[in-house]
Amino acid sequence: MELSVNLVKLGSVLSDCFLELSSDLNALGKKVEAILPFKRELGYLFRLYLISGGLPGVINHYFSNRYLHNKDSIEPVIAEVFIRDVLGDLTRLQKQETIIRQILKAIVERYGSRYTFSRISRDVERTHITTIDYLEFMEESFISFVLYAYDFNKKDIKSKGDKKTYFFDPFIFHSVKSYLEGKEVWEFITRSLEDEDLLGKLVEAIVISHLRMYGEIPFLKLANTFLWYYYDKNGREIDAIFKDDIGYSGLEVKYRGQVDERGVKRIAPVKKYIVLSKEDVGGNGDIMIIPVDIFLALLPVSERNV
Numbered sequence: 001m002e003l004s005v006n007l008v009k010l011g012s013v014l015s016d017c018f019l020e021l022s023s024d025l026n027a028l029g030k031k032v033e034a035i036l037p038f039k040r041e042l043g044y045l046f047r048l049y050l051i052s053g054g055l056p057g058v059i060n061h062y063f064s065n066r067y068l069h070n071k072d073s074i075e076p077v078i079a080e081v082f083i084r085d086v087l088g089d090l091t092r093l094q095k096q097e098t099i100i101r102q103i104l105k106a107i108v109e110r111y112g113s114r115y116t117f118s119r120i121s122r123d124v125e126r127t128h129i130t131t132i133d134y135l136e137f138m139e140e141s142f143i144s145f146v147l148y149a150y151d152f153n154k155k156d157i158k159s160k161g162d163k164k165t166y167f168f169d170p171f172i173f174h175s176v177k178s179y180l181e182g183k184e185v186w187e188f189i190t191r192s193l194e195d196e197d198l199l200g201k202l203v204e205a206i207v208i209s210h211l212r213m214y215g216e217i218p219f220l221k222l223a224n225t226f227l228w229y230y231y232d233k234n235g236r237e238i239d240a241i242f243k244d245d246i247g248y249s250g251l252e253v254k255y256r257g258q259v260d261e262r263g264v265k266r267i268a269p270v271k272k273y274i275v276l277s278k279e280d281v282g283g284n285g286d287i288m289i290i291p292v293d294i295f296l297a298l299l300p301v302s303e304r305n306v
Contacts, residue, residue, distance in 0.1 A: 010038040010297075018300040021214070022246040025272060025288045031298055032290055036281065039291065046293035050202065051189055053171030055082070079175035079185035089141055095134060099126060103134050104176050107144060107165045111173070112201030114149070114162035114231065135165065142168050147208055150228035150241050152269045157224055164229060166205035173202060196256065203292055204239055204253040207276060211242055211251070213301045236265045247271060253292065254278075261287045 017031045035042070052062045052074065061078050065071045090100055102124035110120075121131040139145045147164040148157035167173045174192065178185040192198050212223045230238040230250075240251040250270040254263075259277040264287060266273070275283075276292040283289045 010035065010041050014297060017298055019298040021242055021249050022244045025283065025286070028274075028288060028290075029283070032281065032288075032294055035294055035297060039279075039294065042291075042293040042297050046296070047193075049206070050170055050193060050199075053169035053174075055169060055171055058082075058171050073186045074189065076178070076184045076186075079171075079178045082171075082175050083179045086141065086143060090137060093137060095137060099124065099130070099134055100138075101180070102126070103131065103138070105180055107167070108173070108177055108180060111166075111198075112164065112204055114164050114229075114237075116160070116162055120165075143172060144168065145209075145212070145223070147240075148224055148228050150230055152230075152267070157228060162231065166208055168209050170202050170206060173205070200253065200255045203255040203276075207251065207253050207292065207296070208240055210296055210299055210301075211240060214299050215242065215244075215302065217302055230267065232265075232267075238265055238267070238270070241270065249274060251276065255292060259289055261289060 014035065017034050019028055019031050048059075048062070052058045058074065058078055062074050065073055065075070087097055087100065091097060103120070106120050106123045117128055117132055117135075121128045124131060135144070135146060144165055144167050147166060148159075149161040149163070150156075151158045151161070167176070170192075174185050174188050177188045181188075192202060208227070211227055215221070215226045216223050226243045228241045230241050238250045239253050242249045242251060248270045250264075250267075250273045252264055252273065252275045254275055255278050257278065259275055259280045261275060261282075261284065264273055264275060266286075271286060273287045274295070275287060275289045276295050277289050279291055280289050281291060
């Protein structure tokens with residue numbers, strides 16, 4: 001009962017607390033403080049999102065199992081239906097299931113890592129053009145998307161540089177993993193929640209996906225015009241670079257017990273950094289540390305993405 005009441009209060013507070021990434025860190029800090037008392041409720045909601053994603057049918061199924069049948073699980077058929085629909089959509093577009101499976105496998109095996117299109121083409125033993133074609137169709141079908149690295153000297157993406165590929169939703173990851181290995185989806189969900197390294201990658205994907213929805217205006221302003229990641233010749237990275245009218249913001253996902261801001265790579269073009277933690281709150285100078293569930297709760301979706 002207390003949780004329900006607090007969730008209602010949280011909704012009321014959030015209606016006046018949406019953030020703009022262009023805001024200075026002091027203004028952002030005040031909004032974080034406003035909803036910090038609801039951290040427990042947000043943590044509960046974020047865990048639900050890690051399990052069932054943002055797909056209404058999956059959410060309803062999970063809630064029904066948990067609260068009506070006292071069973072904390074998602075039945076295998078839910079993931080199977082989802083995968084069957086995805087494969088059906090792609091095969092209707094004259095895409096081969098064998099190639100789809102190979103590319104999905106390559107994405108899962110290197111989730112959150114960077115690689116070139118040439119590398120993934122070699123892994124799936126297909127031509128460079130075929131691989132890119134399938135990745136583009138998967139993005140148009142809202143399955144996965146490519147995050148490009150940014151070149152500050154050229155003010156453009158590194159078209160021949162390393163890329164990262166993420167799924168739009170955590171339940172897509174769970175379903176694809178289940179499909180590839182022929183095991184029940186709940187097994188992968190519970191395993192993911194217990195694996196700190198994999199969980200960090202899933203959270204990173206969620207953040208990147210939500211930054212896309214925050215800044216994108218479909219058909220007018222596409223994600224690769226304002227959202228990238230960064231790496232230098234020594235391999236050090238910044239998980240996300242977001243550009244708005246004010247300049248560049250750097251975002252790092254550190255979903256772990258304790259965050260050390262000294263580990264954040266600083267580069268001259270970026271004047272503001274947001275580190276997304278599991279629990280820690282704080283910051284100093286040009287860095288603010290915010291729990292990821294609070295940050296995502298404050299982040300609105302662009303009007304055309306609603």
